[in-house]
Amino acid sequence: MKKVFIVCATGIATSTMLKVKIEKFLDSKGIEAELHQYRIAELSPDRVNADVIVSTTSVPDDISEKAPVIDGLPLITGIGQDKVFEELYKKLS
Secondary structure, three states: OEEEEEEEOOOOHHHHHHHHHHHHHHHHHOOOEEEEEEEHHHOOHHHOOOOEEEEOOOOOHHHHOOOOEEEOHHHHHOOOHHHHHHHHHHHHO
16 A cells, blocks of 8 residues: 655645545556645654655655655646646556
8 A cells, every 4th residue: 555645834725635636546546545644844754654745835855855755736726737647656656
């Protein structure tokens, strides 16, 4: 089972929107994954055990060294979201 961390500034609204879109995408591709929402302040390098992080905010280097980070803003705006989904698929396949 893959593990995806979904990160935004507050860990509430934006990450919830991302979670819904990512769940639908992963289901359509038959990829099983645990999705965990976080606000960026909750993450520390020792807590990161994800296969990938999808974030709408800047991720510190010490965290991005632990798992690849994908910019999730296109999933909010709709502009470039296919590229995000393609990158997510590559990281989880």
